[in-house]
Each structure stands twice: as C-alpha cells, then as structure tokens.
Amino acid sequence: xxxxxxxxxxxxxxxxxxxxxxxxxxxxxxxxxxxxxxxxxxxxxxxxxxxxxxxxxxxxxxxxxxxxxxxxxxxxxxxxxxxxxxxxxxxxxxxxxxxxxxxxxxxxxxxxxxxxxxxxxxxxxxxxxxxxxxxxxxxxxxxxxxxxxxxxxxxxxxxxxxxxxxxxxxxxxxxxxxxxxxxxxxxxxxxxxxxxxxxxxxxxxxxxxxxxxxxxxxxxxxxxxxxxxxxxxxxxxxxxxxxxxxxxxxxxxxxxxxxxxxxxxxxxxxxxxxxxxxxxxxxxxxxxxxxxxxxxxxxxxxxxxxxxxxxxxxxxxxxxxxxxxxxxx
Amino acid sequence: xxxxxxxxxxxxxxxxxxxxxxxxxxxxxxxxxxxxxxxxxxxxxxxxxxxxxxxxxxxxxxxxxxxxxxxxxxxxxxxxxxxxxxxxxxxxxxxxxxxxxxxxxxxxxxxxxxxxxxxxxxxxxxxxxxxxxxxxxxxxxxxxxxxxxxxxxxxxxxxx
Ligand SMILES: Cc1cc2nc3c(=O)[nH]c(=O)nc-3n(C[C@H](O)[C@H](O)[C@H](O)COP(=O)(O)OP(=O)(O)OC[C@H]3O[C@@H](n4cnc5c(N)ncnc54)[C@H](O)[C@@H]3O)c2cc1C
Ligand code: SF4
Ligand code: FES
Ligand code: FES
Numbered sequence: 001x002x003x004x005x006x007x008x009x010x011x012x013x014x015x016x017x018x019x020x021x022x023x024x025x026x027x028x029x030x031x032x033x034x035x036x037x038x039x040x041x042x043x044x045x046x047x048x049x050x051x052x053x054x055x056x057x058x059x060x061x062x063x064x065x066x067x068x069x070x071x072x073x074x075x076x077x078x079x080x081x082x083x084x085x086x087x088x089x090x091x092x093x094x095x096x097x098x099x100x101x102x103x104x105x106x107x108x109x110x111x112x113x114x115x116x117x118x119x120x121x122x123x124x125x126x127x128x129x130x131x132x133x134x135x136x137x138x139x140x141x142x143x144x145x146x147x148x149x150x151x152x153x154x155x156x157x158x159x160x161x162x163x164x165x166x167x168x169x170x171x172x173x174x175x176x177x178x179x180x181x182x183x184x185x186x187x188x189x190x191x192x193x194x195x196x197x198x199x200x201x202x203x204x205x206x207x208x209x210x211x212x213x214x215x216x217x218x219x220x221x222x223x224x225x226x227x228x229x230x231x232x233x234x235x236x237x238x239x240x241x242x243x244x245x246x247x248x249x250x251x252x253x254x255x256x257x258x259x260x261x262x263x264x265x266x267x268x269x270x271x272x273x274x275x276x277x278x279x280x281x282x283x284x285x286x287x288x289x290x291x292x293x294x295x296x297x298x299x300x301x302x303x304x305x306x307x308x309x310x311x312x313x314x315x316x317x318x319x320x321x322x323x324x325x326x327x328x329x
Numbered sequence: 330x331x332x333x334x335x336x337x338x339x340x341x342x343x344x345x346x347x348x349x350x351x352x353x354x355x356x357x358x359x360x361x362x363x364x365x366x367x368x369x370x371x372x373x374x375x376x377x378x379x380x381x382x383x384x385x386x387x388x389x390x391x392x393x394x395x396x397x398x399x400x401x402x403x404x405x406x407x408x409x410x411x412x413x414x415x416x417x418x419x420x421x422x423x424x425x426x427x428x429x430x431x432x433x434x435x436x437x438x439x440x441x442x443x444x445x446x447x448x449x450x451x452x453x454x455x456x457x458x459x460x461x462x463x464x465x466x467x468x469x470x471x472x473x474x475x476x477x478x479x480x481x482x483x484x485x486x487x488x489x
Contacts, residue, residue: 046398
C-alpha cells in the first residue's frame with residue numbers, strides 16, 4: 001500500500017482545507033481500505049471525516065434528516081425508518097453484513113465504487129480505473145454486469161442497495177465544500193458512465209456529503225425492497241428493486257420503481273411506473289410493469305438472464321407489497 | 330538510505346487495558362491487534378471484509394477489523410476473544426462454553442470471529458429463531474461448514 005499521511009479534522013471547513021489534490025476522505029473505510037489494499041486507490045493523504053459533527057438523525061414530521069456519518073446499522077434501526085420508510089430499512093439490512101454495517105456510513109455507501117472484478121485488478125484494462133485503457137468486461141466475464149445505462153466504455157453495475165431505496169423515496173443529498181453548500185436530488189447525483197466512466201457522481205474534489213434528507217410521505221410508507229442474490233444473504237444484488245405504491249379506490253395513483261444490481265446507476269424505471277399508474281393493482285398490471293422496467297435493456301453475451309430477472313423481481317415485489325397491504329386490512 | 334515510515338500515536342483500550350502505540354497509518358486495526366498487541370485471536374481470513382474471521386467489538390459493537398485503520402480509533406475500546414472471558418485462567422464466556430458443548434467448530438480458524446459475532450448478536454437481540462440467527466451470522470463464513478452446530482450453540486446461549 002502506498003504510504004500516506006493521516007489527519008482527523010473536527011470541522012467540515014477544515015476537512016476541505018486539509019484535502020490536497022492527492023488526498024481522499026475516509027469515513028468507515030470499508031470500501032476505501034479495500035481499494036487501497038488492491039492498489040486501485042493510492043491517496044498520499046487521508047482526511048478522516050469521522051471526527052466531524054455529521055452524525056445524528058432528526059425528523060420534523062415531514063422530512064427525515066440523516067447525517068452523512070450515520071452508520072448503516074443505526075439508520076436501519078431508527079424507529080422513523082423502520083415504521084415510515086420500510087424500503088429503506090429493508091435495503092439497508094439486505095446490504096453487506098452486520099459487522100460491515102456497523103462501520104459503513106451513509107455518505108460512504110453513496111460513494112462506494114463498483115465491484116467489477118477488472119476494476120479491482122490493476123493488471124487489467126479498465127476505463128473507470130484508468131481512462132482510455134479499455135474495458136475488459138465487454139468481452140470478458142460480465143455475468144454480473146449491467147444491462148441498463150451502459151456505454152461502450154463501461155458496463156459496471158452500481159453496487160449500493162441504500163441508494164436504490166433513497167431514489168425511490170425521492171431523497172436529496174446535502175453537500176458542502178469549498179464552493180459552498182448545495183442540495184441535489186439523488187436522481188441527479190449518480191452519473192451514467194457515458195464517455196467518462198471514471199466520474200461517478202456530481203461531487204467535485206473536496207466536496208463532502210454532509211447528509212441526506214428523505215421526505216416522509218404516504219408513498220414511502222407503502223414501500224418494499226426485494227433483492228435477489230447468488231446466496232441467501234451477504235452478497236451484492238444480481239437484481240434488486242425498491243417499489244412504493246399509492247393505491248386508492250382500487251387504482252394505482254402513484255408509483256416508484258427503482259432497480260439495483262442491473263444498471264450503471266441506481267435506476268428509476270419510469271416506464272414501469274407509467275404502466276402502473278391508473279391501473280388496478282394485480283397480476284396483469286404487475287406483469288406489464290415488469291416488462292416495461294426492461295425498457296432500454298442492452299444485454300451482452302452472458303448477462304441476458306438479468307432481463308428476465310428484472311421482469312420477475314418487479315412483479316414479485318409489487319405482489320408482496322400489495323399482499324402485505326391487503327393483510328393489514 | 331532508509332526511509333522512516335510515518336508513524337502516528339494512537340491510544341486504544343484493548344480488553345480493558347489502556348495501551349498507547351506508534352503505528353504506521355497503513356496498519357489496519359486487525360494487524361495492530363495481532364502484531365502490536367500479540368492478540369492472535371482475531372484471524373486474517375480474507376483481509377477484504379468478506380469472511381468475518383477478524384470480527385472484534387469496537388465500543389461494544391461488532392466490526393470487521395481488517396477494513397479499518399488503527400489510527401482511526403484513538404481513544405476507543407476494543408474487545409477481542411482474549412478479553413471475553415475476563416481472566417484467561419478462569420471460566421469461559423457462556424458463548425464460548427456453548428460452542429464447546431455443541432461442537433460448533435472443526436478446524437477452529439473462524440471460531441474467534443464466530444464467537445465475537447455471536448456475542449454481539451445476542452446483545453442486539455437477534456436470536457429470536459434459527460432463521461434470524463442465520464441471517465445475523467451471515468457475515469461469518471466457516472470453511473468447515475460447522476454452520477448447523479454454530480446455530481445450535483447460539484440458540485442454546487440465548488436460552489433456547
Ligand atoms: C464484503 C462486502 C460486502 C458488501 N455488500 C454490500 C451490499 O450488499 N450492499 C451495499 O449497498 N453495500 C455493500 N458493501 C459496501 C459497503 O456498504 C460500503 O463499503 C460502505 O457503505 C462504504 O461506507 P464507508 O463509510 O465505509 O466508506 P469509505 O470506505 O470510508 O469511503 C468510500 C468512499 O466514499 C468517500 N466518502 C465517504 N464519506 C464521504 C462523504 N461524507 N462525502 C464525500 N465522500 C465520502 C471516500 O472518500 C471513499 O472514496 C459491501 C462491502 C463489503 C466489503
Ligand atoms: S465494466 Fe467498467 S469498471 Fe468494469 S472493466 Fe469495464 S470499464 Fe472497468
Ligand atoms: S479477515 Fe476481515 S473479514 Fe475476512
Ligand atoms: S471451523 Fe474451520 S473454518 Fe469454521
């Protein structure tokens with residue numbers, strides 16, 4: 001591992017003042033330490049943001065405000081999250097392992113890099129790690145790679161479960177940095193690879209995520225997360241979906257359908273939402289939504305199964321959500 | 330010419346003892362425990378967060394010690410398997426006892442991590458039934474596949 005110097009500021013403004021061009025922030029370390037070990041990241045300086053006052057979860061009734069340093073485990077266990085935002089609690093608990101969730105922070109989860117094996121191996125070509133070096137996954141092992149939002153340059157999936165739930169909930173990312181504070185809707189925060197797969201979010205160097213705001217709505221309260229993995233637990237998604245529904249008088253009034261594990265960013269399936277709105281909830285509408293969710297999919301040689309998985313995972317999640325609703329009376 | 334690696338001072342309470350060390354900031358908490366403190370209970374299985382054999386308690390909560398640097402934990406309390414029973418000559422911790430009684434290991438490599446995770450699981454209240462135990466132990470892999478007896482041991486330690 002490349003040597004680095006270490007500092008732990010206690011004020012946000014000191015954090016970006018300390019961050020030179022060759023420096024990186026570290027929070028829980030569960031993604032960055034891993035990448036430093038495999039030689040993908042090699043900062044000359046680490047600015048540990050763990051001492052900044054960015055913890056805490058607060059709610060004013062309409063909005064849940066979550067500090068960037070809140071641990072994934074603490075967020076999942078928070079009463080407002082478990083009672084009013086089921087999709088968020090379920091997505092968090094479907095991610096990583098209990099001991100990782102005790103280290104992993106909200107900000108770090110949104111910033112985590114892809115798990116593409118070629119990205120993690122500096123001996124392989126990878127446009128995301130080394131721009132213009134090529135993409136080993138296009139003709140290589142891409143069984144786990146994306147079918148949506150891909151480009152000629154990169155087909156890596158975005159690995160976060162949490163971000164998928166936050167997108168379904170219409171969350172906003174609070175950012176601060178040398179240029180001053182700003183707030184960004186999470187649907188604009190993660191960038192598709194296009195010609196610049198090395199750029200994954202709108203954060204500029206030095207900018208910090210300070211927190212996330214989640215509106216507390218009726219839609220968010222009727223939500224569900226379904227994640228399909230190669231084993232029952234502790235694995236990244238082959239396909240996941242966050243669904244939220246507003247059903248009144250036998251008709252779907254509003255819907256959110258967001259996919260994970262199949263796209264280069266957390267992926268809002270707008271066509272699937274449109275397919276549902278105005279329809280009576282049920283098998284036929286859910287199958288149409290599943291089909292619509294695959295719109296724009298571009299499978300490669302070995303990941304075509306994900307297209308079928310999207311259809312089924314969307315339909316099953318909607319069925320589960322409406323069945324649970326029915327049971328509640 | 331030799332280049333002195335940078336070293337930072339860090340104080341940790343390890344199994345109840347305040348200890349001050351100087352470490353290269355590249356040293357993970359796992360390596361510090363093993364190499365600086367001689368506590369080889371926490372094991373280096375994968376060094377990538379994927380197996381759980383390095384599980385220790387940080388301020389009472391379970392973490393993978395391989396994915397975090399020691400310098401990040403100044404002033405914090407770390408508990409390893411060595412600190413669980415209190416007196417090394419004395420009684421085993423009830424979870425250790427349950428693992429022995431229910432034959433919950435074969436080679437034993439994953440065992441310190443399994444036991445630390447199980448202690449935390451019980452403290453968190455996640456031992457409701459066997460499925461819940463399995464889900465909340467999923468961060469700990471066992472190459473010998475002692476899983477059935479691990480679940481039995483934890484259920485027994487939970488009083489079931
Ligand atoms: C074995 C394993 C399995 C996993 N499984 C899953 C899974 O199933 N689902 C899932 O969603 N995740 C999974 N993860 C990923 C894990 O959730 C992330 O590693 C974690 O959330 C990152 O948070 P952190 O605080 O540890 O980030 P760090 O490693 O500290 O940082 C990650 C990146 O974010 C940047 N950063 C951190 N905080 C901020 C901030 N506030 N502002 C700006 N930049 C910041 C850092 O500079 C760094 O580049 C898994 C990880 C491992 C190791
Ligand atoms: S898919 Fe993306 S991350 Fe993976 S090798 Fe290709 S460019 Fe790199
Ligand atoms: S050694 Fe830490 S999880 Fe495997
Ligand atoms: S007992 Fe051998 S790895 Fe678990």
